[in-house]
Amino acid sequence: MTLKVTQVGEALALKAFLNHTAGQDQKLDLFATNVTPAETDTHTAFTAAVGGGYAQKTMTGSSWSVAGPSPTGASYAQQTWTFTGGLTTNATIYGYFVTQTTSGILMWAEATTNFTPANNGDQYLLTPAITAN
């Protein structure tokens, strides 16, 4: 599946490009509702995973690696969630979403293959990457 940059995220990306508005570090969450990201979504469209040792991650802007040439892509170090057991509200992870740290604005989201943590030690490994093309 393809990640979806929301309309608001797209506008913020352009504003940062033009030095209209500074960018922000970002929060990375796994969502536990069976939804497909849409262009009009805000963070309220997604329910972050709860329980089982789950915790939100922070992605620091300066820690992204950017490489090119065309298409230029950016990647971030692999993120690992190690679960202590099953999630407590909704059991299954359906994807991830990225929000700005301060504003809370949804930047992008992507549905992935479903994963249901069940056992202590189950892991979900995610390598964030985005390409401009």
Add this chain to the structure above:
Amino acid sequence: MSFLDYFKTSKGQRVVAEQPTPDRSGRNAIAAQGLRSGMWVTTSEGRTGILMEANAEGIADVMLTQDDGTNLMLVHTMLSSLAQAAHASIPASRRPDADRAAQFGYK
């Protein structure tokens, strides 16, 4: 912008999923119909969903949604049979306010 690869492990079992290469011709086909990836659309049967992607032949993947905004089923249909959804047909929990929706053509 697109592309993300991810890995999952569970007690030693590793599943690797690879992101398909973005299909520029499919994106062009979507744009030629005046549509956008991620757009709320209505099918010729009057069902509401989210346009996910399309191929160069004009076959679109649409995730139909339930009233609560969650996924119902994935269908494959002709891009030419799709139209941008009306504002009121977007599930309430995921419906933007009318002013913002209008900026993107949802009436």
